[in-house]
Amino acid sequence: MSSTSQQVDEQAAKWAALRDLGLTPQQEAEFQHWLKADKRHLGAYARAEGVLIRVERSHGWARDISSILPPVKTSPWTRRRLFFGGSLAAGFAAAGVFGVALWKKSRRQIYATGKGEVREILLADGSVAKLNTASTIEVQYTDDARMIRLVAGEALFDVAKNKARPFVVRANDTLVRAVGTSFTVSMLPRNPVRVLVKEGVVELKRADATAAPLRVGANSQAIAPHDGPIRAVPIDRSKLVRNLAWEYGRLAFDDQTLEAAASEYARYSDIRIVVDPAIANKTITGSFVSNDPIGFARNAGALLDLQVEVNGREVKIFRRSP
Known part of the structure; x- marks a missing residue:
């Protein structure tokens, strides 16, 4: 049976608090399984963790929400007490209200x-x-x-x-x-x-x-x-997938000219790739580490039978000598 949104939020709050305390290897495996079990879980967990982070950074929040949270015997307030000080559902609801309050006061x-x-x-x-x-x-x-x-x-x-x-x-x-x-x-x-x-x-x-x-x-x-x-x-x-390869620290080229690839690498590193004009229009296809222009140049040299020379903050790609 599918969990209700409230149940998902309760589970997310529990996992956020447990991870704050520190998970055992078995608990970490259970948490990863829970994340993958329902597409709603990742978003719910992100919301719960986001609330925890802001609770931790804010001052005087217990005074602002004390009328909403269940009473507790000890102080000061902590991230974990927000979720374990009584009902998890009540704690999560209170955190949600507090999150809205933060939005109203948010600084850039x-x-x-x-x-x-x-x-x-x-x-x-x-x-x-x-x-x-x-x-x-x-x-x-x-x-x-x-x-x-x-x-x-x-x-x-x-x-x-x-x-x-x-x-x-x-x-x-x-x-x-x-x-x-x-x-x-x-x-x-x-x-x-x-x-x-x-x-x-x-x-x-x-x-x-x-x-x-x-x-x-x-x-x-x-x-x-x-x-x-x-x-x-x-x-x-x-x-689209190639254009988003940077998410994973990669640059993906499909018949990209060496000149264009060198220009793209200039966005990611201060090490300059200098391409001989005679071979600037040669094309390359593949996936490469985005912040490693020297590694790219050496791979391009091997793939296209070109010579590569590294000199300090500059790497040159040119034709091999006859």
Whole structure:
């Protein structure tokens, strides 16, 4: 029999508190099994853990919610007591109310990655943001909306459903609105804003426009140039997967020229790949570690019978001598 939403929340709260205490190897195996048993479990657990993190960081929260939580005999309050101080259901409900209160008072939070770094961030509502290399986002949650501003770079968002609070990402003058979906937004120098929709549906519009938003479904790419209309085109699933390889610290090329591959690697490392113009249009296919340009160059040399020379912060690829 399928568990109710309340039961799932109770189970998630229990696991969050237990993990806070520390799991035995057997408990960790049971937790992983529970996560995989129902697609609702991951989102519920993320919400519970997000609440715990914010409870830990906040001051004076016991005073604000003492009328909601079951009474306890000892103090001070701790993360685990929130979930074990009486009914788990009551504790989780109280935490949910507290989470809404935090949204109302939320300050803008900034998250960033350095060159070659990928970072995953659990947001207050259970959504997850994953930042690609050299990327920055600003996050502000209120009781009316979940607002994200992409300051630079690229980010993937796995959005927790909440129809009452729209999830909106702003990149320059483009707004991307989503409810319960997975998509990336990229804003790179000398390129238009691009949105890849992995799952679900998003709506795009200009911040100052009155026209109806453009709806874009899964396996599609939306392009928003600063001087032209937003347009959407379907994208092959295999290409979508390649474009998202950075999630796992990889760059995936399919008949990519060496010149283009070198340019892509410049986003991930300060080690410069210099390609001889005579071979710049040679193409390469494969998956490579995103922050290892030397490893890529050596692999490309082996695959294409080229010579590679490493000199400090520079790696050269050129034809072999006759």
